[in-house]
Amino acid sequence: MTQEPILKARGLVKRYGKVTALDQADFDLYPGEILAVIGDNGAGKSSLIKAISGAVIPDEGEITLEGKRIQFQSPLEARDAGIETVYQTLALSPALSITDNMFVGRELRKPGFMGKYLRMLDHKAMEAFAREKLNDLGLMTIQNINQAVETLSGGQRQGVAVARAAAFGSKVIILDEPTAALGVKESRKVLELIQDVRSRGIPIVLISHNMPHVFEVADRIHVHRLGSRLCTIRPGEYTMSDAVAFMTGAAEPPAEATAA
Amino acid sequence: MSEETVSRPKGQDFEASLERSDKRVASFEHNHRGVMDHIQKALHGNPTLVPVIVLVLSVVIFGVIAGGKFFSAFNLTLIMQQVSIIGLLAAAQSLIILTAGIDLSVAAIMVLMSVIMGNLAVSYGVPTFFALLIGFAGGGAAGFLNGLMVTRLKLPPFIVTLGTWNIFYALNLWLSGAQSIRSQDIDANAAALKFFGEAFKLGSARVTYGSLLMIVVFFALWFLLNKTAWGRHVYAIGDDKEAAELAGIRTDRTLVQVYMLAGLVCAIAAWSSVGRIGSISPQAFYEGNLQSITAVVIGGISLFGGRGSILGALFGALIVGVFQSGLKLAGVDVLWQVFAVGWLIILAVSIDQWIRKVSA
Numbered sequence: 001m002t003q004e005p006i007l008k009a010r011g012l013v014k015r016y017g018k019v020t021a022l023d024q025a026d027f028d029l030y031p032g033e034i035l036a037v038i039g040d041n042g043a044g045k046s047s048l049i050k051a052i053s054g055a056v057i058p059d060e061g062e063i064t065l066e067g068k069r070i071q072f073q074s075p076l077e078a079r080d081a082g083i084e085t086v087y088q089t090l091a092l093s094p095a096l097s098i099t100d101n102m103f104v105g106r107e108l109r110k111p112g113f114m115g116k117y118l119r120m121l122d123h124k125a126m127e128a129f130a131r132e133k134l135n136d137l138g139l140m141t142i143q144n145i146n147q148a149v150e151t152l153s154g155g156q157r158q159g160v161a162v163a164r165a166a167a168f169g170s171k172v173i174i175l176d177e178p179t180a181a182l183g184v185k186e187s188r189k190v191l192e193l194i195q196d197v198r199s200r201g202i203p204i205v206l207i208s209h210n211m212p213h214v215f216e217v218a219d220r221i222h223v224h225r226l227g228s229r230l231c232t233i234r235p236g237e238y239t240m241s242d243a244v245a246f247m248t249g250a251a252e253p254p255a256e257a258t259a260a
Numbered sequence: 261m262s263e264e265t266v267s268r269p270k271g272q273d274f275e276a277s278l279e280r281s282d283k284r285v286a287s288f289e290h291n292h293r294g295v296m297d298h299i300q301k302a303l304h305g306n307p308t309l310v311p312v313i314v315l316v317l318s319v320v321i322f323g324v325i326a327g328g329k330f331f332s333a334f335n336l337t338l339i340m341q342q343v344s345i346i347g348l349l350a351a352a353q354s355l356i357i358l359t360a361g362i363d364l365s366v367a368a369i370m371v372l373m374s375v376i377m378g379n380l381a382v383s384y385g386v387p388t389f390f391a392l393l394i395g396f397a398g399g400g401a402a403g404f405l406n407g408l409m410v411t412r413l414k415l416p417p418f419i420v421t422l423g424t425w426n427i428f429y430a431l432n433l434w435l436s437g438a439q440s441i442r443s444q445d446i447d448a449n450a451a452a453l454k455f456f457g458e459a460f461k462l463g464s465a466r467v468t469y470g471s472l473l474m475i476v477v478f479f480a481l482w483f484l485l486n487k488t489a490w491g492r493h494v495y496a497i498g499d500d501k502e503a504a505e506l507a508g509i510r511t512d513r514t515l516v517q518v519y520m521l522a523g524l525v526c527a528i529a530a531w532s533s534v535g536r537i538g539s540i541s542p543q544a545f546y547e548g549n550l551q552s553i554t555a556v557v558i559g560g561i562s563l564f565g566g567r568g569s570i571l572g573a574l575f576g577a578l579i580v581g582v583f584q585s586g587l588k589l590a591g592v593d594v595l596w597q598v599f600a601v602g603w604l605i606i607l608a609v610s611i612d613q614w615i616r617k618v619s620a
Contacts, residue, residue, distance in 0.1 A: 075506065075508075076508050076510075079508055085506075087506055089502070089503065089506070090503070091502075091503040091504075091506035091507045092500075092503060092507075093495070093496040093499040093500055093503055093504060093507070093566065094499055094500065095495065095499045095566045095567050096492065096495060096496055096499060096566075100492050100495075100496075101507075104492070104493070104496055104504070104507040104508060104509060105489075105493075105507060105508030105509055106508075107489035107492065109489075118483070118487075118488075119488045119489070119490070120483075120487045120488065121487055121488060121489060121492070148304070148305075151304075
């Protein structure tokens with residue numbers, strides 16, 4: 001790797017009482033790549049992702065974004081710094097419209113008196129922006145931008161959540177189990193969407209248990225085991241069964257993979 | 261190292277047949293979309309339609325039954341006047357119910373603030389303007405207390421406001437010494453407290469400023485809830501608090517603000533209530549909280565939060581007023597008014613449940 005990682009973590013430690021969830025964990029995400037994070041249940045994947053996305057504060061270690069040291073106190077701060085997380089639950093409000101959901105927390109106000117003093121929202125501008133972003137990602141099978149999110153299919157909802165993450169000039173997008181709740185066709189759409197987002201130059205961290213999906217879209221795979229990074233492998237060089245073997249401790253990873 | 265090194269297939273083998281698959285998404289049923297489905301979908305998009313339809317129907321039906329007496333401009337403005345206080349409490353209640361909470365203390369806050377305003381202005385000679393300001397601040401503070409307990413102690417709103425209902429009621433009896441302030445005393449010392457009881461003539465109609473106040477407050481809150489970011493956040497919190505938090509809303513802060521605003525609206529209702537009943541009584545509006553919930557529910561606002569328009573609560577309050585007036589003019593015993601309102605509540609909640617089941 002000649003490039004510098006856009007997001008880098010070194011020696012992260014997180015303890016919950018006697019349980020050590022993160023034990024000197026390292027993490028590297030390079031510009032423009034899709035990095036999959038895999039690991040058995042309890043390996044500390046979630047703690048790692050939470051530390052990066054600001055949901056937990058690590059006890060030790062440091063995280064840098066574009067070379068600058070960062071210390072998030074909340075997910076909101078991480079988002080403001082450009083790290084967007086699409087949670088497994090999607091964090092969408094079902095009764096609100098697609099537009100309202102995309103702009104939650106960063107609404108646009110009307111110019112002039114109405115916006116400045118009455119704080120009136122600029123619905124037209126927000127709708128146009130939302131439509132453009134969904135169009136960009138090929139999600140315009142949605143006809144009505146003002147329909148409630150609960151009237152969308154699972155894949156469409158995922159699409160709205162990803163579009164929201166990608167729409168606001170974010171530097172890194174973290175996707176937590178994006179295909180776990182979806183059927184075959186919808187998973188395919190979401191995988192295409194992930195690749196589409198990557199082609200726009202936004203690096204993606206993909207957490208998934210679905211090996212075929214991971215091997216299909218990831219550029220590199222970060223294998224997490226017992227609280228730290230065991231190795232990083234390229235999907236072209238190893239099989240799925242190799243990855244599962246490393247992840248579960250059935251096989252030792254080769255030395256060159258652990259060094260990366 | 262593996263057989264997969266050469267080429268990475270697009271998708272998995274088992275997905276190859278997807279190319280030839282039926283591209284329609286769940287298209288069955290579409291041909292059979294019946295009238296009821298269309299109604300359900302329309303109501304899902306606009307849940308306030310139900311109370312509007314019920315209001316128009318009930319006005320027409322009572323107009324036919326009770327005739328000219330009901331339809332007179334005098335009677336229609338009288339209904340407005342009669343619901344003006346419960347209407348304001350329903351506006352405050354709507355704010356809380358939209359966040360998936362409930363506020364049993366709205367009427368107690370209102371009565372306590374009217375007692376505070378009245379005592380300061382009438383008994384202690386505080387200028388009416390300052391007495392009112394202190395009352396508004398008190399309403400906000402009462403709401404702040406509710407909001408703080410809901411967000412910091414993480415207690416259910418029902419329990420918090422059940423507690424503060426009793427607390428505010430007791431304070432109200434203590435401060436007033438369980439004594440009413442007589443109308444003449446208010447006239448003599450602080451006539452401005454009765455401002456909202458005054459009226460202007462519009463033909464044979466007598467429109468009180470209190471009725472206008474109710475409508476102005478409803479439209480101001482409607483603007484706030486629908487046209488500002490803060491309002492959309494209130495809906496998002498009521499819809500799914502955890503999702504709203506993850507999406508970047510400071511949910512606890514917004515919730516406290518909602519309770520404070522509701523408390524302020526109760527204090528405004530307190531001022532208006534002095535004009536409406538003429539005196540200040542610590543025993544007044546004891547059932548006001550339940551009546552406000554009734555108006556909100558009949559107005560199509562979901563008790564589960566996040567759905568419905570605050571204007572629905574205005575229509576809900578008017579529906580109750582129209583029923584009471586219409587049945588009275590038709591010579592029906594009062595108990596049947598209560599009976600009818602009871603069924604309206606159950607009907608309104610059933611419709612809400614049905615609307616929620618809508619699918620794309």
